[in-house]
Protein backbone atom coordinates (compact mmCIF):
# COMPACT_ATOMS: atom_id res chain seq x y z
CA UNK A 1 0.00 0.00 0.00
CA UNK A 2 0.91 3.66 -0.24
CA UNK A 3 2.39 3.97 3.23
CA UNK A 4 4.19 0.63 3.37
CA UNK A 5 7.57 2.32 3.71
CA UNK A 6 6.66 4.02 6.99
CA UNK A 7 8.99 2.69 9.66
CA UNK A 8 8.50 2.43 13.40
CA UNK A 9 11.81 4.15 13.99
CA UNK A 10 11.41 7.90 14.47
CA UNK A 11 14.05 10.33 13.23
CA UNK A 12 14.08 13.80 14.77
CA UNK A 13 12.56 16.19 12.19
CA UNK A 14 12.39 19.95 12.49
CA UNK A 15 11.82 21.29 8.98
CA UNK A 16 9.79 18.52 7.36
CA UNK A 17 6.09 17.73 7.73
CA UNK A 18 4.71 14.60 6.07
CA UNK A 19 0.93 14.28 5.64
CA UNK A 20 -0.04 17.22 7.87
CA UNK A 21 -3.18 16.98 9.97
CA UNK A 22 -4.58 20.26 8.66
CA UNK A 23 -5.39 22.24 5.54
CA UNK A 24 -5.10 25.93 4.66
CA UNK A 25 -6.72 29.00 6.22
CA UNK A 26 -8.99 30.13 3.36
CA UNK A 27 -10.79 26.76 3.34
CA UNK A 28 -12.07 27.58 6.82
CA UNK A 29 -12.92 31.18 5.93
CA UNK A 30 -14.85 29.98 2.89
CA UNK A 31 -16.75 27.40 4.92
CA UNK A 32 -17.72 29.90 7.63
CA UNK A 33 -18.78 32.50 5.03
CA UNK A 34 -21.26 29.99 3.57
CA UNK A 35 -23.02 30.04 6.95
CA UNK A 36 -24.29 33.58 6.27
CA UNK A 37 -27.45 33.63 4.16
CA UNK A 38 -26.96 35.17 0.72
CA UNK A 39 -23.20 35.41 1.08
CA UNK A 40 -20.73 34.69 -1.71
CA UNK A 41 -17.20 33.95 -0.45
CA UNK A 42 -14.46 35.64 -2.48
CA UNK A 43 -10.87 34.40 -2.59
CA UNK A 44 -8.40 37.26 -3.13
CA UNK A 45 -5.59 35.42 -4.89
CA UNK A 46 -5.00 33.04 -7.75
CA UNK A 47 -7.63 30.89 -9.40
CA UNK A 48 -5.73 27.80 -8.27
CA UNK A 49 -6.17 28.63 -4.59
CA UNK A 50 -9.89 29.25 -5.02
CA UNK A 51 -10.36 26.05 -7.03
CA UNK A 52 -8.61 24.02 -4.36
CA UNK A 53 -10.66 25.54 -1.52
CA UNK A 54 -13.92 25.08 -3.39
CA UNK A 55 -13.11 21.52 -4.36
CA UNK A 56 -12.05 20.63 -0.78
CA UNK A 57 -15.48 21.76 0.45
CA UNK A 58 -17.40 20.35 -2.52
CA UNK A 59 -15.82 16.92 -2.16
CA UNK A 60 -16.62 16.80 1.56
CA UNK A 61 -20.21 18.08 1.37
CA UNK A 62 -21.09 16.67 -2.05
CA UNK A 63 -22.69 20.04 -2.79
CA UNK A 64 -21.60 22.68 -5.32
CA UNK A 65 -19.68 25.29 -3.33
CA UNK A 66 -19.89 28.74 -4.91
CA UNK A 67 -17.06 31.23 -4.52
CA UNK A 68 -15.48 33.97 -6.61
CA UNK A 69 -11.80 34.74 -7.13
CA UNK A 70 -9.64 37.79 -7.91
CA UNK A 71 -7.88 35.60 -10.54
CA UNK A 72 -4.38 36.93 -10.05
CA UNK A 73 -2.20 36.96 -13.16
CA UNK A 74 1.58 37.45 -13.35
CA UNK A 75 1.02 41.24 -13.25
CA UNK A 76 -1.15 41.25 -10.14
CA UNK A 77 1.25 38.82 -8.48
CA UNK A 78 3.96 41.46 -8.79
CA UNK A 79 2.09 44.77 -8.54
CA UNK A 80 -0.81 43.74 -6.30
CA UNK A 81 -4.37 42.67 -6.91
CA UNK A 82 -6.20 45.89 -6.05
CA UNK A 83 -7.70 46.47 -9.50
CA UNK A 84 -8.62 42.78 -9.81
CA UNK A 85 -10.61 42.92 -6.58
CA UNK A 86 -12.33 46.18 -7.43
CA UNK A 87 -13.48 44.88 -10.80
CA UNK A 88 -14.40 41.51 -9.23
CA UNK A 89 -16.71 43.29 -6.79
CA UNK A 90 -18.44 45.04 -9.69
CA UNK A 91 -18.82 41.78 -11.65
CA UNK A 92 -20.04 39.81 -8.65
CA UNK A 93 -22.86 42.22 -7.80
CA UNK A 94 -23.81 42.54 -11.48
CA UNK A 95 -23.79 38.85 -12.34
CA UNK A 96 -24.33 36.87 -9.11
CA UNK A 97 -26.24 39.42 -6.99
CA UNK A 98 -25.33 38.21 -3.47
CA UNK A 99 -26.36 40.19 -0.37
CA UNK A 100 -22.83 40.00 1.02
CA UNK A 101 -19.41 39.35 -0.47
CA UNK A 102 -17.00 37.88 2.11
CA UNK A 103 -13.45 38.45 0.89
CA UNK A 104 -10.57 36.46 2.38
CA UNK A 105 -6.94 36.68 1.41
CA UNK A 106 -4.51 33.95 0.34
CA UNK A 107 -0.75 33.44 0.72
CA UNK A 108 -0.09 35.41 -2.45
CA UNK A 109 -2.11 38.54 -1.70
CA UNK A 110 -0.78 38.54 1.88
CA UNK A 111 2.82 38.31 0.67
CA UNK A 112 2.26 41.21 -1.70
CA UNK A 113 0.65 43.11 1.20
CA UNK A 114 -2.67 44.04 -0.41
CA UNK A 115 -4.62 46.31 1.93
CA UNK A 116 -8.23 45.07 1.92
CA UNK A 117 -9.54 48.05 3.91
CA UNK A 118 -8.24 50.44 1.29
CA UNK A 119 -9.34 48.31 -1.69
CA UNK A 120 -12.88 47.79 -0.41
CA UNK A 121 -13.15 51.55 0.41
CA UNK A 122 -12.19 52.26 -3.19
CA UNK A 123 -14.96 49.95 -4.43
CA UNK A 124 -17.42 51.91 -2.25
CA UNK A 125 -16.06 55.26 -3.47
CA UNK A 126 -16.44 54.12 -7.08
CA UNK A 127 -20.09 53.25 -6.40
CA UNK A 128 -19.56 49.54 -7.12
CA UNK A 129 -21.29 48.26 -3.99
CA UNK A 130 -25.05 48.60 -4.54
CA UNK A 131 -27.30 50.11 -1.87
CA UNK A 132 -28.12 47.56 0.84
CA UNK A 133 -25.27 45.22 -0.17
CA UNK A 134 -22.15 44.63 1.85
CA UNK A 135 -18.51 43.66 1.34
CA UNK A 136 -16.78 42.23 4.40
CA UNK A 137 -13.26 40.85 4.63
CA UNK A 138 -10.71 39.04 6.75
CA UNK A 139 -7.04 38.15 6.48
CA UNK A 140 -6.21 34.48 6.05
CA UNK A 141 -2.51 34.10 5.27
CA UNK A 142 -2.05 30.38 4.98
CA UNK A 143 1.62 30.22 5.83
CA UNK A 144 0.49 30.57 9.45
CA UNK A 145 -2.37 28.74 11.12
CA UNK A 146 -4.72 26.22 9.56
CA UNK A 147 -8.27 25.93 8.20
CA UNK A 148 -9.42 26.30 11.81
CA UNK A 149 -7.65 29.68 12.09
CA UNK A 150 -9.30 30.81 8.85
CA UNK A 151 -12.69 29.71 10.14
CA UNK A 152 -12.10 31.64 13.36
CA UNK A 153 -11.02 34.75 11.44
CA UNK A 154 -14.18 34.70 9.34
CA UNK A 155 -16.44 34.26 12.39
CA UNK A 156 -14.64 37.18 14.08
CA UNK A 157 -15.18 39.23 10.89
CA UNK A 158 -18.94 38.65 11.23
CA UNK A 159 -18.76 40.34 14.61
CA UNK A 160 -16.56 43.15 13.31
CA UNK A 161 -18.82 44.00 10.37
CA UNK A 162 -22.30 43.25 11.74
CA UNK A 163 -22.74 43.04 15.52
CA UNK A 164 -24.27 46.27 16.78
CA UNK A 165 -25.31 47.21 20.31
CA UNK A 166 -28.40 49.29 20.99
CA UNK A 167 -29.32 50.47 24.51
CA UNK A 168 -31.74 47.54 24.87
CA UNK A 169 -30.40 44.06 25.63
CA UNK A 170 -32.63 41.15 24.60
CA UNK A 171 -33.24 37.82 26.30
CA UNK A 172 -31.32 35.99 23.57
CA UNK A 173 -28.19 33.84 23.75
CA UNK A 174 -25.62 33.92 20.97
CA UNK A 175 -24.19 30.53 20.10
CA UNK A 176 -20.95 30.97 18.18
CA UNK A 177 -20.65 27.70 16.31
CA UNK A 178 -17.24 26.06 16.05
CA UNK A 179 -16.30 23.96 13.03
CA UNK A 180 -19.07 21.38 12.85
CA UNK A 181 -21.13 19.65 10.21
CA UNK A 182 -24.42 21.27 9.08
CA UNK A 183 -26.18 18.33 10.80
CA UNK A 184 -24.48 19.32 14.07
CA UNK A 185 -25.71 22.88 13.72
CA UNK A 186 -29.22 21.60 13.06
CA UNK A 187 -28.94 19.46 16.21
CA UNK A 188 -27.75 22.41 18.32
CA UNK A 189 -30.77 24.40 17.14
CA UNK A 190 -33.09 21.48 17.92
CA UNK A 191 -31.72 21.21 21.45
CA UNK A 192 -32.16 24.95 22.01
CA UNK A 193 -35.72 24.72 20.70
CA UNK A 194 -36.50 21.79 23.01
CA UNK A 195 -35.25 23.95 25.89
CA UNK A 196 -37.26 26.93 24.63
CA UNK A 197 -34.07 29.01 24.69
CA UNK A 198 -33.98 31.94 22.27
CA UNK A 199 -30.70 31.76 20.39
CA UNK A 200 -28.79 33.15 17.44
CA UNK A 201 -26.50 30.49 15.99
CA UNK A 202 -23.68 31.87 13.86
CA UNK A 203 -22.42 30.82 11.43
CA UNK A 204 -25.09 28.30 10.43
CA UNK A 205 -24.40 26.02 7.47
CA UNK A 206 -27.54 23.92 7.91
CA UNK A 207 -29.83 24.40 4.93
CA UNK A 208 -26.84 25.55 2.88
CA UNK A 209 -24.51 22.55 2.61
CA UNK A 210 -27.14 19.90 3.28
CA UNK A 211 -29.91 21.48 1.22
CA UNK A 212 -32.52 19.19 -0.36
CA UNK A 213 -32.54 18.48 -4.08
CA UNK A 214 -35.61 20.27 -5.42
CA UNK A 215 -34.85 20.32 -9.12
CA UNK A 216 -34.41 24.09 -8.98
CA UNK A 217 -30.96 25.68 -8.76
CA UNK A 218 -30.58 28.03 -5.80
CA UNK A 219 -27.41 30.09 -5.90
CA UNK A 220 -28.09 31.04 -2.27
CA UNK A 221 -30.00 28.26 -0.48
CA UNK A 222 -32.45 29.33 2.18
CA UNK A 223 -30.26 28.37 5.18
CA UNK A 224 -27.67 30.42 6.99
CA UNK A 225 -27.74 33.05 9.71
CA UNK A 226 -29.25 36.29 8.41
CA UNK A 227 -27.63 39.71 8.44
CA UNK A 228 -30.39 40.94 10.78
CA UNK A 229 -29.55 38.15 13.23
CA UNK A 230 -25.85 38.94 13.05
CA UNK A 231 -26.53 42.61 13.75
CA UNK A 232 -28.73 41.58 16.71
CA UNK A 233 -25.92 39.54 18.31
CA UNK A 234 -24.76 42.85 19.79
CA UNK A 235 -28.00 43.09 21.81
CA UNK A 236 -27.98 39.50 23.13
CA UNK A 237 -27.45 39.03 26.83
CA UNK A 238 -24.72 36.38 26.59
CA UNK A 239 -22.57 34.44 24.11
CA UNK A 240 -21.60 30.78 24.37
CA UNK A 241 -18.66 29.92 22.13
CA UNK A 242 -18.54 26.28 21.02
CA UNK A 243 -14.88 25.40 20.63
CA UNK A 244 -12.09 27.70 21.76
CA UNK A 245 -10.03 27.51 18.57
CA UNK A 246 -12.92 28.40 16.26
CA UNK A 247 -14.89 30.89 18.32
CA UNK A 248 -13.00 32.47 21.22
CA UNK A 249 -11.69 35.31 19.09
CA UNK A 250 -15.22 36.21 17.95
CA UNK A 251 -16.51 36.01 21.53
CA UNK A 252 -13.78 38.39 22.76
CA UNK A 253 -14.45 40.82 19.92
CA UNK A 254 -18.18 40.78 20.62
CA UNK A 255 -17.59 41.52 24.28
CA UNK A 256 -15.21 44.38 23.45
CA UNK A 257 -17.50 45.84 20.80
CA UNK A 258 -20.96 45.32 22.32
CA UNK A 259 -20.33 44.39 25.99
CA UNK A 260 -21.86 40.93 25.56
CA UNK A 261 -20.24 38.64 28.14
CA UNK A 262 -19.27 35.16 27.06
CA UNK A 263 -18.22 31.67 28.04
CA UNK A 264 -16.40 29.21 25.80
CA UNK A 265 -17.25 25.53 26.18
CA UNK A 266 -16.20 22.56 24.08
CA UNK A 267 -18.17 21.57 21.01
CA UNK A 268 -20.72 19.19 22.60
CA UNK A 269 -19.18 15.93 21.39
CA UNK A 270 -19.81 13.14 23.91
CA UNK A 271 -21.62 12.88 27.23
CA UNK A 272 -19.70 15.32 29.43
CA UNK A 273 -19.18 18.07 26.84
CA UNK A 274 -22.92 17.92 26.06
CA UNK A 275 -23.69 18.11 29.79
CA UNK A 276 -21.58 21.28 29.99
CA UNK A 277 -23.23 22.82 26.95
CA UNK A 278 -26.76 22.06 28.14
CA UNK A 279 -25.94 23.37 31.63
CA UNK A 280 -24.45 26.55 30.22
CA UNK A 281 -27.41 27.18 27.91
CA UNK A 282 -29.90 26.41 30.67
CA UNK A 283 -28.16 28.77 33.09
CA UNK A 284 -27.60 31.70 30.75
CA UNK A 285 -30.96 31.48 28.96
CA UNK A 286 -32.62 30.85 32.31
CA UNK A 287 -34.61 27.88 31.04
CA UNK A 288 -35.01 24.39 32.55
CA UNK A 289 -33.76 21.23 30.88
CA UNK A 290 -36.87 19.40 29.62
CA UNK A 291 -37.50 15.71 30.29
CA UNK A 292 -37.12 14.97 26.58
CA UNK A 293 -33.42 15.92 26.72
CA UNK A 294 -32.86 14.10 30.02
CA UNK A 295 -34.30 11.01 28.34
CA UNK A 296 -31.94 11.37 25.36
CA UNK A 297 -29.09 11.47 27.86
CA UNK A 298 -30.45 8.40 29.59
CA UNK A 299 -30.59 6.43 26.34
CA UNK A 300 -26.94 7.31 25.65
CA UNK A 301 -25.90 6.18 29.15
CA UNK A 302 -27.87 2.96 28.66
CA UNK A 303 -26.08 2.26 25.36
CA UNK A 304 -22.70 2.83 27.00
CA UNK A 305 -23.56 0.57 29.94
CA UNK A 306 -24.95 -2.21 27.72
CA UNK A 307 -21.82 -2.32 25.58
CA UNK A 308 -19.12 -1.44 28.05
CA UNK A 309 -17.27 -4.73 27.57
CA UNK A 310 -16.73 -3.96 23.88
CA UNK A 311 -15.43 -0.47 24.54
CA UNK A 312 -13.32 -1.28 27.56
CA UNK A 313 -9.57 -0.88 27.20
CA UNK A 314 -9.52 -0.47 23.41
CA UNK A 315 -6.54 1.60 22.30
CA UNK A 316 -7.49 4.48 19.97
CA UNK A 317 -5.48 6.80 17.72
CA UNK A 318 -7.18 10.01 16.58
CA UNK A 319 -6.30 13.10 14.58
CA UNK A 320 -8.06 16.21 13.31
CA UNK A 321 -9.08 19.58 14.72
CA UNK A 322 -8.51 20.47 18.37
CA UNK A 323 -12.08 21.67 19.01
CA UNK A 324 -13.28 18.17 18.14
CA UNK A 325 -10.36 16.16 19.48
CA UNK A 326 -10.57 17.55 23.02
CA UNK A 327 -14.21 16.54 23.71
CA UNK A 328 -13.76 13.36 21.63
CA UNK A 329 -10.82 12.28 23.79
CA UNK A 330 -12.96 12.93 26.86
CA UNK A 331 -15.80 10.87 25.35
CA UNK A 332 -13.48 7.95 24.60
CA UNK A 333 -12.42 8.02 28.25
CA UNK A 334 -16.11 8.03 29.26
CA UNK A 335 -16.46 4.87 27.16
CA UNK A 336 -13.50 3.37 29.08
CA UNK A 337 -11.45 3.34 25.89
CA UNK A 338 -7.80 4.40 25.82
CA UNK A 339 -6.96 7.35 23.55
CA UNK A 340 -3.25 6.70 23.20
CA UNK A 341 -2.16 8.80 20.20
CA UNK A 342 -3.67 12.21 19.35
CA UNK A 343 -2.42 14.58 16.67
CA UNK A 344 -3.63 17.96 15.39
CA UNK A 345 -1.96 20.29 12.90
CA UNK A 346 -3.45 23.34 14.66
CA UNK A 347 -1.15 24.92 17.26
CA UNK A 348 -2.18 26.18 20.65
CA UNK A 349 -1.57 25.69 24.34
CA UNK A 350 -5.21 24.83 25.04
CA UNK A 351 -4.91 21.49 23.23
CA UNK A 352 -1.75 20.46 25.10
CA UNK A 353 -3.16 21.55 28.46
CA UNK A 354 -6.48 19.81 27.87
CA UNK A 355 -4.75 16.57 26.84
CA UNK A 356 -2.50 16.76 29.89
CA UNK A 357 -5.51 17.25 32.16
CA UNK A 358 -7.53 14.46 30.52
CA UNK A 359 -4.84 11.84 30.04
CA UNK A 360 -2.05 12.20 32.60
CA UNK A 361 -3.77 10.01 35.19
CA UNK A 362 -6.01 7.76 33.11
CA UNK A 363 -3.72 7.04 30.17
CA UNK A 364 -0.22 8.10 31.27
CA UNK A 365 1.36 6.36 28.27
CA UNK A 366 -0.62 8.55 25.80
CA UNK A 367 1.33 10.57 23.21
CA UNK A 368 -0.11 13.75 21.76
CA UNK A 369 1.26 16.52 19.59
CA UNK A 370 -0.05 19.76 18.06
CA UNK A 371 1.19 22.31 15.54
CA UNK A 372 2.77 22.34 12.09
CA UNK A 373 5.16 19.50 12.91
CA UNK A 374 2.47 17.23 14.23
CA UNK A 375 1.72 15.01 11.27
CA UNK A 376 0.07 11.75 10.34
CA UNK A 377 3.41 10.21 9.41
CA UNK A 378 4.43 10.38 13.04
CA UNK A 379 1.01 9.09 14.13
CA UNK A 380 1.59 6.10 11.84
CA UNK A 381 5.04 5.55 13.33
CA UNK A 382 3.57 5.51 16.83
CA UNK A 383 0.99 2.97 15.65
CA UNK A 384 3.78 0.83 14.21
CA UNK A 385 5.62 0.94 17.53
CA UNK A 386 2.56 -0.21 19.45
CA UNK A 387 -0.68 -0.93 17.59
CA UNK A 388 -4.14 0.44 18.26
CA UNK A 389 -7.61 -1.12 18.08
CA UNK A 390 -9.30 1.82 16.43
CA UNK A 391 -8.42 4.84 14.28
CA UNK A 392 -10.66 7.95 14.18
CA UNK A 393 -10.18 10.83 11.75
CA UNK A 394 -10.77 12.16 8.25
CA UNK A 395 -10.37 10.32 4.94
CA UNK A 396 -6.57 10.63 4.93
CA UNK A 397 -6.40 7.95 7.62
CA UNK A 398 -7.70 5.23 5.32
CA UNK A 399 -4.18 4.41 4.13
CA UNK A 400 -2.95 3.84 7.67
CA UNK A 401 -6.11 1.87 8.51
CA UNK A 402 -5.60 -0.40 5.49
CA UNK A 403 -1.88 -0.90 6.00
CA UNK A 404 -2.27 -1.76 9.65
CA UNK A 405 -5.68 -3.50 9.40
CA UNK A 406 -7.28 -1.17 11.95
CA UNK A 407 -11.02 -0.49 12.19
CA UNK A 408 -11.54 3.09 11.04
CA UNK A 409 -14.24 5.59 12.01
CA UNK A 410 -14.41 8.58 9.69
CA UNK A 411 -14.89 11.83 11.58
CA UNK A 412 -13.74 15.38 10.84
CA UNK A 413 -12.77 17.24 7.69
CA UNK A 414 -12.38 16.26 4.92
CA UNK A 415 -14.34 13.07 4.35
CA UNK A 416 -14.27 12.64 0.60
CA UNK A 417 -14.71 8.89 0.18
CA UNK A 418 -17.98 8.37 2.04
CA UNK A 419 -21.40 10.01 2.17
CA UNK A 420 -23.78 10.91 4.96
CA UNK A 421 -21.47 12.63 7.41
CA UNK A 422 -23.25 15.96 6.89
CA UNK A 423 -26.68 14.47 7.54
CA UNK A 424 -26.36 12.77 10.95
CA UNK A 425 -25.12 14.73 13.96
CA UNK A 426 -22.18 13.88 16.17
CA UNK A 427 -23.06 16.52 18.78
CA UNK A 428 -25.49 16.38 21.67
CA UNK A 429 -26.67 13.16 23.32
CA UNK A 430 -28.16 11.93 20.04
CA UNK A 431 -24.86 12.66 18.26
CA UNK A 432 -22.88 10.88 20.97
CA UNK A 433 -25.21 7.89 20.58
CA UNK A 434 -24.55 7.91 16.81
CA UNK A 435 -20.83 8.12 17.43
CA UNK A 436 -20.78 5.34 20.03
CA UNK A 437 -22.74 3.08 17.65
CA UNK A 438 -20.33 3.85 14.78
CA UNK A 439 -17.39 2.92 17.02
CA UNK A 440 -19.10 -0.23 18.20
CA UNK A 441 -19.97 -1.36 14.68
CA UNK A 442 -16.42 -0.90 13.41
CA UNK A 443 -14.85 -2.68 16.38
CA UNK A 444 -17.28 -5.61 16.20
CA UNK A 445 -17.13 -5.90 12.38
CA UNK A 446 -13.36 -6.06 12.65
CA UNK A 447 -13.58 -8.75 15.32
CA UNK A 448 -16.01 -10.82 13.26
CA UNK A 449 -13.78 -10.60 10.19
CA UNK A 450 -10.53 -11.37 11.92
CA UNK A 451 -11.28 -13.79 14.78
CA UNK A 452 -11.04 -17.57 14.60
CA UNK A 453 -14.10 -19.26 13.13
CA UNK A 454 -15.10 -20.83 16.44
CA UNK A 455 -15.18 -17.37 18.02
CA UNK A 456 -17.75 -15.88 15.64
CA UNK A 457 -20.88 -15.31 17.70
CA UNK A 458 -24.37 -15.01 16.25
CA UNK A 459 -25.37 -12.37 18.80
CA UNK A 460 -23.65 -9.89 21.10
Ligand code: SF4
Pocket residue numbers: 024025026045048049052105106107108142143
Ligand atom coordinates in the same frame (compact mmCIF):
# COMPACT_ATOMS: atom_id res chain seq x y z
S1 SF4 B 1 -1.68 27.29 1.15
FE1 SF4 B 1 -1.69 29.40 0.29
S2 SF4 B 1 -1.07 29.11 -1.86
FE2 SF4 B 1 -1.74 27.11 -1.11
S3 SF4 B 1 -3.93 26.93 -1.62
FE3 SF4 B 1 -3.79 27.76 0.48
S4 SF4 B 1 -3.85 29.98 0.21
FE4 SF4 B 1 -3.35 29.11 -1.80
